Amino acid sequence: MTSLADAIPSWPLIATRHLELRKRRGLMIVVGVVTIAPTLLILGLRLAFHLFDPAHYGPAGYPGQFATMASLQAGLGLIVAIVVGATAGTSDLNDGMFRHLVITGRSRLALYLARIPAGLAILLPAVALAFTMLCLVTSYESVPQPAAVVMNDNVSIPAHLGQAQLQTWARQHPRQAAVAFQSPAGITGPRSVSGGDTHYADYLTNEVTQFEPPVNEMAKVGLWVELEVGIGFLVGLGLGSLTGQRAVSSILLLGFELIVTPILASVAIPYFLDGQRLDFGVAMDQLRPVWLVASTDVGGLGNVVFGGQGAARIPPMPTWAMISVIAGWIVVWSALGAWRMMTRDA
């Protein structure tokens, strides 16, 4: 029976697992090309064009680009995370090292767990690097920020207001609010985003398309992107360990995420709504930060940890449900992978 202490991977074991992964030249090139190269290429070209011909090319950063690029990073990051996870989960088996490792007497659970920090130590910095580039360009190479959010009929509302602050402002400026939101009754009554009142959503949408995100919103988006990548890796690792086949695991997960999830996130299937919500991609989409949601027009708004709620074409999930689904995917796939690792004939 494996004791808890035996199951904890040692630092040298994690370091050598990391070494094994990062010495895979082809895989590292894929990681670099998929996570860093698009951001580097797009932003680099925009910076270069603006550098050499500022009269015709505006600054590299502009409102909306941040969300587009961050969404791209999340999508591509998820793909590469699945591939890296499946590789980490199958490399020992495919290379014939699993038997050697088991003969050392080391807990098989520890061998499995050591791959998690080792793989994440490759993926997360790469994604963070790309995201940092995006944040730097957005913060320092963007168009000048307006002083206020411009609504209908050029009504200006102070920027960066919360929902309550917006209502307070509306009470203080009822006529401007009525014009701004084209709502003669004003917006000071009880509000519910999911109930159809989209005034705050309209405000946020205008703000996101006119402003670059503040630092705290950038941090939220960055964390969400890293979470997406981390989950992709863990699921890939678990499925890879379970099947022992890298290609099969990668194709299955990529097919699910690129074909099935978009369908589940965009169409409310009668009598299958809860089933749709069990897809971690749907849950992650609903957890999408507001700065990504509004500007990319993929869903409505919410007030959960990340401040947003995508996949609004299906009824929203409670926060606890989103977190449960995401945690469930992590736990279930990790448990399946670890179980197979512990019971597999070497």
Next chain:
Amino acid sequence: MSAMNVIDAQALAPPARAVGGPAGGAGLHNGGVFVLALLVLVGGYFAVTRIGRGRRSAPKDETWVPREPPPERPTPSPPSEPPGATAVAPATAAPATVAPVPRRRPAVSFDRPAAGWAVEAHGLTKRFGANVAVNGVELCVPRGSAFGYLGPNGAGKTTLIRTLLGLTRADGGTMSLLGFPVPAERKQALARVGAIVDEPRFHQHLTGRDNLRLLAAARGGGASDRIESSLQRVGLTQRAGDKVASYSMGMRQRLGVASCLLGEPELLILDEPMNGLDPAGMHEMRTMITSLADEGRTVVLSSHLLDEVERTCDALAIVDRGRIIRQGPIDELIRTAGASSLQVDCADPALAARLIDEAGIAAGTSRTDAGLTITLPAGASRELIADVNRRLVTAGIPVYGLQEVRASLEDWFLSVTTRLGEQP
């Protein structure tokens, strides 16, 4: 043995990449600064992950430089030497002497040793569906012995080893390694065991040294400190910085042995270590195995190569169709199982044959071109040979030579496995 000529190849660090260029002029737009900053960031990332690391330029010499065997160890018998000992009796009445087969280590005892068995299995069974790969195996390997596990291909040798090491679950029976019951105390047992099972395979994209680092990290303890000594022991120091993908089969076998040595094992289990080796490689591997056994380690050598087992091991078990047919010291097994004969070169073979037949001390006699051949009864001792010599000399028959011809391990192996194969 050739002189040692090990040259430690130093890891050649790749030249540092020059990143970036002259700083932008004051007239440059801020975007230029960002371009440079991004390049530095990406370059730094690639440098950290060492994607662009150059190949080592270590010499490609595959010279195998095994450790010289301990001086006290006798040289193994040459391949051409017959397994039976040869003794030439003087032409006079001097009693004939038969030299014993030289063994490298003290005689192996299968009486239960005080220190316990290195490997002990009782009723061990492993099935794959209807196929019984290991069938109620009763196996005892004395500590400190070089033990051969001999059987034809498909006999269940590798499956037994995998079961012993906990690589697959047993369907029945009990087993222990170095006194530790497996699988209950498998971790403690494996900490003292080094093993190669099947063909040694490693991460192809890693160097030999990096593969050992990975295994040492998994093993823990002071294994990391033994990487270099293990590489040196198997003669891989010069190529340790090369990727395993460039290794020959022999080098991979040696790397496998090096991985076994990381844990300073008391018990080494080597599964077909001669597979894929050329004659020189087999000789080197044999030398290394015997030297490891001479250090007091127990070596279990699984093989289908009769000659290798006979020349390397003290004791053996013969397995066929998942069952152990015989086990014990090699000399004893051959002596008790195979009929030996005595070639007699004397002045009057006909008279000698009649004399021996009348005495009733032999299983039979026959005349050959070389003289007289006396078939010895099973289990005959060396005293019988002296008795034959004494009777001939006493009868006035000049004896020019006596040579015992014993059944080889191969003869015996084929006979017992054939008998088994004839069973329904």
